[in-house]
Amino acid sequence: MLAQLTYLVKKSRWISASCRHKFSASVRRIAEPKMDCSNCTTLDPRPCPERAAASAGVSLWVPAGLAMGAAAALGFARFAYSLLLPAMRHGLHWSFAQAGSLGTAMAVGYLLGSLLTVQAERWLGTARVFVHGLLLTAASLLAMALFHDYGALLLLRFIAGFATGCVFIAGFSLAARAGAASGRSSLFTIIYGSGAGIGMVLSGLLLPPVLASEWNWAGSWIVLGLLTLFTIALAIPAVKRVPPMAAAAADGAGVSLGRLRPILWAYFLYGAGYYALMTFVIAYLHAAGYGQARIVDFWIVAGLAVSASMALWGPLLGRLSGSRGVVLTTGVLIASALVLLLQHGVAAVMLSAALFGGSLMASAFAHLDYARGLVPSHAWTRIIAAMTVMFSLGQTAGPLLCGSIADYGGMRIGMFSAIGLLVLCIALASRQRGSTVSA
Incomplete structure (x- = not known):
């Protein structure tokens, strides 16, 4: 195992040496070039000639490169903690509440990152926020290997949450912009979102051997940090090919969000429930007596399902009206957990993994798409920002609440x-009233 880690370190040095000069120049040049798009408006679906020309040649390799940011922000920095949690809890003698608190710390950081990303983009540009966020993510992951102190690890997870919040939102904006002029925004954002599954698969393949070695969880954080550095080298060429930004959208003034309280609070509950499941599912498999090989299989199948689900759910969600998309996708997520809790055996674990990964990101997109359809196009930015804040607040509360319950009643409870x-999430989403507003 020491030889494998040595190889990874040497590989990272080679990447650093070969990309050092180009990387520094790229980071300085990735700010969007200025372009006259004064005739562009959010209510006019036709791209201006300048943006149309800039986007006409954008290939699918652009969102694929940007997806490496989602792989790092979600797959490596957030989801992989579930794989490391049992080893960290055992080695550091944590309670479930303490283990959940690290998830809460990251969620608080993500909330702050979500709130500040728009302002950061005004100062630095979307591309710089994306790349610098990835750099901060890599640094926070590498630093996790250096500390055993609970407070220091809490701080590092908070920093990772802040960085990944900036990365994911900025990356989503870049992907949507890359496909906007050619009418492929949905396709590009789906490809971008699939990066989360790629990150899960890679972490599921690479971390178990490290966890089984003397390097254990500390070595695993080093591997995740090195992988994140590698994603930066893959993402920068894609960032440089994203077309310039159009004129700023209206801020949604005059649109009341009061009537959208049901879907807003539903998304809060979804964030709490999904993140609690994500945080503790691997610990539950350990407690249920499943071996490391079966747990790795669960993680890899879930990651593959995340990547595939973005394409499979898209056409179906487009045909469902009202809150049905939210109800269906969240219902599948609930079913995945029930299969795991009520059944035992390899078949149940694999079915749960497929359902879990197949609904995880799809349900989040279903919530956002439903909320976006309830307001006119000039208010999309405002409602998406409000939904993101509620989701982040839910992620903050979920692991701490469910971890505390697990300490008193057991992991199963x-x-x-x-x-x-998640059941309450469905109930609230079903109470949302209002017809879809055309753009």
Whole structure:
């Protein structure tokens, strides 16, 4: 195992040496070039000639490169913690509440990153926020290997949450912009979102051997940090090919969000329930007696399902009206947890993994798409920002609440409490009233 880690370190040095000069120049040049798009408006679906010309040649390799940011922000920095949690909890003698608190710390950081990303983009540009966020993510992951102090690890997870919040939102904006002029925004954002599954698969393949070695969880954080550095080298060429930004959209003034309270609070509950499940599912598999090989299989199948689900759910969600998309996708996520809790055996684990990964990101996109359809196009930015804040608040509360319940009633009860939050999410989303507004 030492030889494998040595190889990874040497590989990272080679990447650093070969990209050093180009990387520094790229980071300085990735700010969007200025372009006269004064005739562009959010209510006019036709791209101006300048943007149309800039986007006409954008290939699918651009969102694929940007997807490496989602792989790092979600797959490596956020989701992989579930794989490391049992080893960290055992080695550092944590309670479930303490383990959940690290998830809460990251969620608080993500909330702050979500709130500040728009302002950061005004100062630095979307591309710089994306790349600098990835750099901060890599640094926070590498630093996790250096500390055993609970407070220091909490701070590092907060920093990782802040950085990944900036990365994911900025990357989503870049992907949507890259496909906007040619009418392929949905396709480009789906490809971008699939990066989360890629990150899950890679972490599922690479981390178990490290966890089984003397390097254990500390070595695993080093591997995740090095992988994140590698994603930067892949993402920068894609960032440089994203077309310039159009004229600023209206801020949604005059649109009341009061009537959207049901879907806003539903997304809060979804964030709480999904993140609690994501945080503790691997610990539950350990407690249920499944071996490391079966847990790795669960993680890889879930990651593959995340990547595939973005394309499979898209056409179906487009045909469902009202809150049905939210109800269906969240219902599948609930079913994935129930299969794991009520059944035992390899078949149940694999079915749960497929359902879990197949609904995880799809349900989040279903919530956002439903909320966006309830307001006119000039208010899209405002409603998406409000939804993101509620989601982040839910992620903050979920792991801490369910972890505390697990400490008193056991891991099984903690998992059922997360399911209860998702059931409440469906109930609230179903109470949302209002017809879809055309752009």
